[in-house]
Amino acid sequence: MDLVDKENDFALKDYENECLNGKFYYAYNIPGLQYYLAISPTGVNEKDRGETWVYLNVNGSNERKISAEFTLSVESANFSNNSNYVYDYKHGHGAVLCKTEEFFDSKSEYFVDGEITINVKIMFKSGFLLFGFALFAIVFADPNEEFAQCCKGKSVPDSCIKYCTYDFTPPPALKFFRKKPKSSDGDECYADDVMTSVMQCSQKDKDNTECCKTAGVGNEHDFCLELCDGTKPITNDEKYAECEDVANKVKECEKNA
Numbered sequence: 396m397d398l399v400d401k402e403n404d405f406a407l408k409d410y411e412n413e414c415l416n417g418k419f420y421y422a423y424n425i426p427g428l429q430y431y432l433a434i435s436p437t438g439v440n441e442k443d444r445g446e447t448w449v450y451l452n453v454n455g456s457n458e459r460k461i462s463a464e465f466t467l468s469v470e471s472a473n474f475s476n477n478s479n480y481v482y483d484y485k486h487g488h489g490a491v492l493c494k495t496e497e498f499f500d501s502k503s504e505y506f507v508d509g510e511i512t513i514n515v516k517i518m519f520k521s522g523f524l525l526f527g528f529a530l531f532a533i534v535f536a537d538p539n540e541e542f543a544q545c546c547k548g549k550s551v552p553d554s555c556i557k558y559c560t561y562d563f564t565p566p567p568a569l570k571f572f573r574k575k576p577k578s579s580d581g582d583e584c585y586a587d588d589v590m591t592s593v594m595q596c597s598q599k600d601k602d603n604t605e606c607c608k609t610a611g612v613g614n615e616h617d618f619c620l621e622l623c624d625g626t627k628p629i630t631n632d633e634k635y636a637e638c639e640d641v642a643n644k645v646k647e648c649e650k651n652a
């Protein structure tokens with residue numbers, strides 16, 4: 396089995412003290428056996444604080460102890476760890492990838508083109524019965540990197556790439572819709588085509604209107620929903636400055652698109 400999960404699109408730095416779960420898989424010949432990979436960028440407790448951990452989670456139990464021999468690896472960073480563990484209840488077991496600071500350091504090469512790919516090889520056993528083998532890869536992507544790459548692909552000027560990020564609240568792109576100050580005259584970032592490219596990339600060139608509706612983006616101003624459709628060009632209209640109060644909701648739909 397060779398599976399790649401690219402649905403987990405999040406900013407890893409945002410998940411302080413939390414564990415992020417990958418896609419759930421099931422053993423085809425063992426009813427109810429479920430497993431998935433999880434990553435904790437900053438450690439889930441005080442003892443592990445400042446370390447990045449990766450875990451294999453399996454729903455074992457006292458009645459059905461599941462033994463797993465598995466290897467976790469990140470080829471780009473030359474990381475590999477072998478484990479042999481008995482899951483006698485539902486929980487995870489894993490290894491330290493590195494220090495958190497090192498994890499986000501580009502020189503460490505955990506991320507390649509904004510993504511970290513964690514390879515997993517597993518051999519499951521129950522008692523004396525060998526019942527499953529799995530080989531899969533989980534891809535965790537950095538949405539800021541994808542955002543910036545999209546902007547570059549649309550020829551957004553280098554001086555404007557700073558707006559291609561989800562890290563600001565409200566998103567700096569909303570400044571385009573405010574009344575232009577005199578100092579902006581000649582600023583290429585205020586050009587309509589540049590502004591449209593940035594806004595479309597923020598939505599990953601997708602129509603995320605339904606997500607925004609569910610989040611209540613258009614409750615006060617229905618035109619704010621227009622900011623959620625990355626498939627259409629958007630006009631430089633100062634009315635969108637009224638949407639700043641729902642900017643975070645728009646941003647969450649963008650990031651998770």
